[in-house]
Amino acid sequence: MSGDTPLIQARDLSAVFDVSKPWLNRMLAMEQKRFLTAVDTVDFDIPKGKTFALVGESGSGKSTIGRMIVGLQKxxxxxxxxxGQNLFSITNEKQKLAMRRRIQMIFQSPYASLNPRWRVKHIIGEPVRAFNLLPSGEIDKRVEELLDQVGLAKSDGEKFPHEFSGGQRQRIAIARALASNPEFIVCDEPTSALDVSVQSQVLNLMKALQRELGLTYLFISHDLSVIRYMADQIGVLYLGRLVEVADRDTLFDNPRHPYTRMLMDAAPHIDAFGRTAEIVSGEIPDPINKPSGCSFHPRCELTADQCRRERPEVRVFGPEKARVACHLCTA
Ligand SMILES: Nc1ncnc2c1ncn2[C@@H]1O[C@H](COP(=O)(O)OP(=O)(O)O)[C@@H](O)[C@H]1O
Ligand SMILES: [Mg+2]
Known part of the structure; x- marks a missing residue:
């Protein structure tokens, strides 16, 4: 593909879940089927070597987008x-495998994705075997190289996942993700379960690996300070919709959507575990019965009549081309 095509393009992505009760229950209670729109017409690009970050409260659809982008959910x-290749139209098994090698995912709790009965060297080497990337005699050497790349010792390969701390386990998960030589990694709250000091070490590692290996990231977090540190471009999600998309400095210098401003104004404070937490006012509405018009209007400080009636379309603002879905945004 030409250098101008972004490596990743999400086009008009939606995810609707059928959350109806079982048929018989519905018949007895005379209830309609119920649908939940977890992701609503989401559009973004990620140029090669860059990080696009998704930020939003719990339930805003971040993980669902991540799963669709890696092909885990249609x-x-x-x-x-x-x-430039449509991920879900690849039918040829060989091409599917080739595509899967190029895309990896890192999750919040690596423990769940690391087989507890396998030695770390087996865990990290598994993708190399699965994708048939090296002759078996060369796998151990590759695993040592990967351990080194993520700041672990050669001897750590002989241990089991439970022998490591949370931060070290995330390093193992990163090494495993790197094992297939991917170009693109979806990172879903990769440091949210870690202490602040460990969190910054893992984030630094991820940045260094991105530079070294030219990786492209979709980085998901509910934490604006983490997002600010990692992102080139940021998408702010509210109830499944991208309400604002802008490059990092534009977003932080001039947040245009009232929801983005609300996230930023929410004074960070330290919670009982020594982690910063954000206070956001108002409650997230029921995603099955979203508010009419702009779904943010019940929590918005500005709300006009139009906001209750009409869904705001995305409009482009300023020389930085920020994309904002708000009726009342003017500049
Ligand atoms: N498999 C599913 N079936 C039904 N609803 C789901 C499913 N997966 C996610 N949801 C709903 O979709 C919304 C978005 O979820 P999710 O993508 O996990 O958000 P986030 O990662 O931002 O917390 C939530 O309301 C969640 O309950
Ligand atoms: Mg999530």
Whole structure:
């Protein structure tokens, strides 16, 4: 593909879940089927070597987007293009495998994704075997190289996941993700379960690896300070919709959507565990019965009549081309 095509293109992505009760229950109670729109017409690009970050409160659809982008979940509508190729239209098994090698995912709790009965060297080497990347005689050497790349010792390969701390386990998960030589990694709250000091070490490692290996990231977090540190571009999600998309400095210098401003104004404070937590006012509405018009209007400080009636379309603002879905945004 030409250098101008973004490596990742999410086009009009939506995810609708059928959350109806079982048929018989519905018949007896005379209830309609119920649908939950977890992701609503989401659009973004990620250029090669860059980080696009998704920020939003719990339940805003971040993980669902992540799963669709790596191909784990089929979008209800819309497309995911990787290097210009539609991820969900690949039918050839060999091409599917080739595509899977290029995309990896890192989760919040690596413990769940690390087989507790396998030695770390086996865990890290598994993708190399699965994708048939090296002759078996060369795998151990590759694993040592990966351990070194994530700041672990050669001897750590002989241990089991439970022998490590949370931060070290996330390093193991990163090494495993790197084992297939991916170009693109979706990081879903990768440091949210870690102490602040460990968190910054892992974030630094991820940044260094990105520079070294030219990796492209979709970075998901509910924490604006983490997002600010990692992102080139930021998408702010509210109830499944991207309400604002802008490059990092534009977003932090001039947040245009009232929800983005609310997230930023929410004074960070230290919670009982010594971690910063954000206070956001108002409650997230029921995603099955979203408010009419702009779904943010019940929590918005500005709300006009139009906001209750009409869904705001995305408009482009300023020389920085910030994309904002708000009726009342003017500049
Ligand atoms: N498999 C599913 N079936 C039904 N609802 C789901 C499913 N997965 C996610 N949801 C709902 O979709 C919304 C978005 O979820 P999620 O993507 O996990 O958000 P986040 O990662 O931002 O917390 C939530 O309301 C969640 O309850
Ligand atoms: Mg999530």
């Amino acid at each position: 979008p209800t509508t819309g497309q995911v293009l990787i290097d």
